[in-house]
């Protein structure tokens with residue numbers, strides 16, 4: 211009897227563990243290579259919310275990223291271009 215009662219409890223514990231561990235998984239959206247790049251390249255002086263709360267044109271994002279590089283963002287040309295395209299993809303503005 212007592213044995214049978216413990217099973218649902220185990221299920222609940224496993225479910226809870228899965229819920230807690232899921233955001234750390236590499237397959238989650240937040241951990242895409244571009245999101246990671248944004249975090250390490252753009253999240254050091256201000257939070258990534260600073261760019262993620264804005265919308266810009268492709269040129270606008272390019273200008274912003276160049277301005278941040280002038281301020282000291284340590285990213286390569288290639289990384290800058292990836293970040294520009296990523297930001298335009300998720301935070302676009304038409305004109």
Ligand code: HEC
Pocket residue numbers: 251252253254255256260261264274275278279281282283284285293
């Ligand atoms: C060396 C420090 C530093 C790094 C690295 C950095 N920024 Fe900034 N950023 C600043 C400062 C300083 C400001 C102006 C103050 C503020 O708004 O917090 C700013 C402001 C901004 C703004 C708001 C103003 C605007 O132009 O719309 C955006 C968007 C932005 N940064 C995006 C980025 C992106 C994207 C990256 C990565 C490529 C980045 N930042 C990396 C220092 C930095």
